Amino acid sequence: MRRFVLLLDLKDDPELIAAYRRWHAPGGPPAAVVASIRASGITDMEIHICGERLVMLVEAEDGFSFAAKAAADAADPEVMAWEAMMDRFQKALPWAKPGEKWTPAERIFALAEQP
Structure with a gap:
């Protein structure tokens, strides 16, 4: 099993943030998107x-x-429609690579590795 931590910003607009929250509530994402995940x-x-x-x-x-x-x-039109809609809410982190949406975080501490 692998774990990833990724970061992304939303546009600074309370209405867009509220809508983004609604789209991610249980039952919000289309079934095709959940299935692809x-x-x-x-x-x-x-x-x-x-x-x-x-x-x-x-x-x-x-x-x-x-x-x-x-x-x-990229081969799934329903997932691509979801991603296009989500683009309206999201903005890449200032240090993201060109074309990068969700930016991976680097783990720098793990309690299990400490003496």
């Missing part, structure tokens, strides 16, 4: 919000690949 090898996903900053926690099978998920998503 599960089919990719992701076993658990959570998104947390603090102000405009989002943090996504992803648990995935050992063979999971973001590149393979992106390729599968």
